Amino acid sequence: PLGMIVHTGDFKIDHSPTDGKLIDFQALGSLFSSGVLALCSDSTYAELKGFTPSESQVTRTLYDEIRESKGRVIISTFASQIYRIQQIIDACKMTDKKVSIVGRKMSTNIKMALKLGYLQDSKNCITDINSLLKLPDKKCVLITTGSQGEPTSVMTQIANQIHPRIIVKNGDKFIFSSSPIPGNELQVVKNIDKLFKQGADVIYNKIAKVHVRGHGSQEDLKLMIGIAKPKYFIPVHGEHRHLIAHSKLAQQMGISSENNFVMQNGDILEIDSVKASISNENSFVMQNGDILEIDSVKASIVDKVPAENLYFDGKTIRNVKSHLISDRKDLSRNGIIYIHISSLTNTRSQKSFTLNSHGLFEHVTDTEILENTKNYVQTLLANSTSKDINLENIKSRIITEVKSFVSKNTGKKPIVIVEIQH
DSSP states (O other): OOOEEEEOOSOOOOSSOTTOOOOOHHHHHHHTTTOEEEEEEEOTTTTSOSOOOOTHHHHHHHHHHHHHOSSOEEEEOOTTOHHHHHHHHHHHHHHTOEEEEESHHHHHHHHHHHHHTSSOOTTOOBOOHHHHTTSOGGGEEEEESOTTOOTTSHHHHHHTTOOSSOOOOTTOEEEEOSOOOTTOHHHHHHHHHHHHHTTOEEEOTTTSOOOOOSSOOHHHHHHHHHHHOEEEEEEESSOHHHHHHHHHHHHHTTOOGGGBOOOOTTOOEEEOSSOEEEOOTTOOOOOTTEEEEEOSSOEEEEEEOOOOOEEEETTEEEETTOHHHHHHHHHHHHOEEEEEEOOSSOTTSGGGEEEEEESSOOTTTOHHHHHHHHHHHHHHHHHHHHHOOOHHHHHHHHHHHHHHHHHHHHSOOOEEEEEEOO
């Protein structure tokens, strides 16, 4: 091999970790002593100066919030944040409370961490939810999924009042021990508001130190570059602006711009004994259904096979482009009007037709617009039959005119069905 390639994954350098296990810089230096060909390093917080704060800063806040609570405490955090979960268990141990895990991914991770020794529960604070809910509220702590407002998570179900076991009550304290990932802010804020409206007390990072980031800031990143001393540097894991910021840090640490590669999805970095370069000559960004043909000389996209999304409609499998989908969307957004014309000889009377609507008018509050629509249909019917005896022409004109009339008065364009009894 040409040399060692190091991929950091998510990391930060915690100088006072909660478990007391400091990073062994000497061991890292020894590991990298033979030389690092390329370093691929986490860029998520490359824009932020300084070091990322230690997990230990959260310990006191979580302990105080759990100790002071007179009711249940429900905490959401990342299922992978084992140190944070340990802090909660330790706080329960010191305050003589029990804790239960709610959420499949959270339960799986905690069981695995306990089995492997990454989590400690010497006082058997962890108990099942059935046993926990029988205890006085002040003895109950729950750790849940949903720190990012995921639609099917436990925290979102509680906020939407659809969780089968946990219903918000006065005295409950909810702690969001996380920061929203960019793009999730709105859903997280919605959940917080819904919990407040149900009478809960909600603690989150803007008002209390209940979370610190799990990604390194600029000084953490520079320290990793300084230890690894790579020949080539590749910033990874972040949006493009994060990669650019990390690349600039690497240049400050002495890595030349020629050996610094900000890559995009699909880019191929070729490294040989002389140089490294991004080459897209043999890179193929393929779409669903594309066929890549490879022979001894070249590779190329040669054809496409049907690979569209399908959906189950009852017992029938349909293409998502089926007109049924658009019809159902129209029905849900705009409603439907059904006009049955029983007579073309007495069109000046409303008895000559019936008009029914669904999903469009409230028959209690929208009586005026409903009556106006019926009167308009009566006038339209009288004028149409005096000018034309072709049934399809009459139907077509009524459909067009009624849709336009209703749109002007309600802002909706309903599906209009006309049936003429003749």
